[in-house]
Amino acid sequence: MSKPAYKIAVTGDFNTSNLATLLRKCRDAQVQCVEASYGQLTPLLLDNHHPFWKEGCHAALVWTLPQLAAPDFQKVLGFEEFSLEELLAQVDSFCNLVQKIPAEVRTVILPTWVIPFVFRGLGPADLTSQCGVANALAQMNQRLVEHFRGQNRVVVLDANRWLVQAGVMPYSARLWYLSKTPFQNAVFQEAANDVIAALNGMHGLGKKVIILDLDNVMWGGVVGDDGCDQLRLGGHDSIGEAYADFQKNLKRLAGRGILLAIASKNDEATALNAIRNHPEMILRLNDFSAWKINWKDKAENIVDLMGELNLGLDSAVFLDDSVFERERVREALPQVLVPELPADPIQYPEFLCRLRCFDNPSFSAEDRARTRMYAADQKRSANRAEFRSTADWLAALELRVAAELLNTTNLERAAQLLNKTNQMNLRTRRLAAHELEAWAEMENRCLWTFRVADKFGDYGLCGISSLATDSGCGRVIDFLLSCRVMGRGVEEAMLSLMAQKARNEGCHELQIEYIQTEKNQPIKNWLLAQPWLRNEGNLFRLSLGREIVFPAHIQISRPYEEACLAPNV
Secondary structure, eight states: OOOOEEEEEEEESSOOHHHHHHHHTOTTSEEEEEEOOTTOHHHHHHOTTSGGGGSOOSEEEEEOOHHHHSTTHHHHHTTOOOOHHHHHHHHHHHHHHHHTSOTTSOEEEEEOOOOOTTOOTTGGGTTTSTTOHHHHHHHHHHHHHHHHTTOTTEEEEOHHHHHHHHOSOOBOHHHHHHHSOOBOHHHHHHHHHHHHHHHHHHTTOSOOEEEEOOBTTTBBSOHHHHOGGGOBOSSSOHHHHHHHHHHHHHHHHHHTTOEEEEEEESOHHHHHHHHHHOTTOSOOGGGOSEEEEESSOHHHHHHHHHHHHTOOGGGEEEEOSOHHHHHHHHHHOTTSBOOOOOSSGGGHHHHHHHOOTTOOSOOOHHHHTHHHHHHHHHHHHHHHTTOSSHHHHHHHHTEEEEEEEOOTTTHHHHHHHHHHOOTTBSSOOOOOHHHHHHHHTSTTEEEEEEEEEETTEEEEEEEEEEEEEETTEEEEEEEEEOGGGTTSSHHHHHHHHHHHHHHHTTOSEEEEEOOOOSSOHHHHHHHHTOTTOEEETTEEEEETTSOOOOOTTEEEOHHHHHHHHOOOO
């Protein structure tokens, strides 16, 4: 699989060349860096027409020391009298400068401020005293975070965590005095890894599924040999406690929307009995979206699991204690991420916390409910076997669809879906939330989000379509749908909505241009299967003189009709 490619503008009020070098060497992406000359940050922020911003960079990394962003912080460092109100006003002024970075730079990454090296402040009173350096810095960072909350273009990363993870001596006095480089390379390495993880998450490249072995991964021991009662899990045992904490960390990831699955060579009944009945199990069966517990090849089982989940293999992470199984899956399925699990299970919890492949700059209600949604999918699949035809099954599902125009309530989830969906996606357009909002607000444009539910549960917001109208023609710009609801008539309902809207705007034809990507063949297959669309290569035309029919088995809610009739701005 090809790595994502990023061009990053790197600038700060100290020497950032070591950071830029480590970004270029990153294993998870192909990175180009454009570096600003040392000491040029303020002129760059004051001049958004500066040539530096015209280099065609995807992102800008702006790393400052606190006394540059807020000059009165020098008074804090000198224990002089200062006004907290004025200090925070200076933070606001800095944030306003950052917002002026040209829109062509789609993502701006800001590390939080840290206390300058070897500076103790007031010692034990530094956090509690109004004059404390740590106290002032904490309030500055809070103001920074609040300023950019909800603005998806700006990502604020926790620089203090990089210092902690870098070890005992994150600062370097020698590097500072020789080259104005404040940190050891270990700090810059942590920063580089987080920056790339953030960009991958924003581009929908974060992993979505953890596929787990059981024996000596979820618990200590082999359940088929040792029996459920003899497994090392929890209790007053260092190894058992580590396995329990590992499961707790897995459950936290599930709470963020990461799906859990099992691929284990075991007797299924024996393994499931341990999951159901071991008193120290943190994860139970309802925490797993799917499992394959048998004696088959694990690579084959992983393919089957991802097929059940309707997700691509590149969405998966596979954790197994066996070197043989890891190498087998790496060789057979190079799309799957297979990290090196530590040899010592005591390190499992920390190892899992250090994985950055699940990072995502946004979090929604749909993420929290994802495992529950997949459990509902399993009930739907079981229910399907009771019907002779797909049409009968769809009619019995009691599908409900609601379309809403893009608004502040659904914007974040819409941007997340836009940047994650690959297969059922007309052109795989990637936009940050503020860019999506700006596009939808332009004249003669509409963008809808679609929520889907049935008698088994709520799928959440799982579809987007957008329309541009001009000179009697409606052009479909975005058309994308979560794989979980493909093939249930929602696609036809979305298309009918756009056709009705375009006709209401005086259009005679709807045009749908398919732009091929590596993964979006499924939507072209669907377009080719629609009898009322006229195909001209990758351009599909729909005459609006025909009757517009909505799928009979789908209940259309009132917001849907309002979205159809709402006038363009």
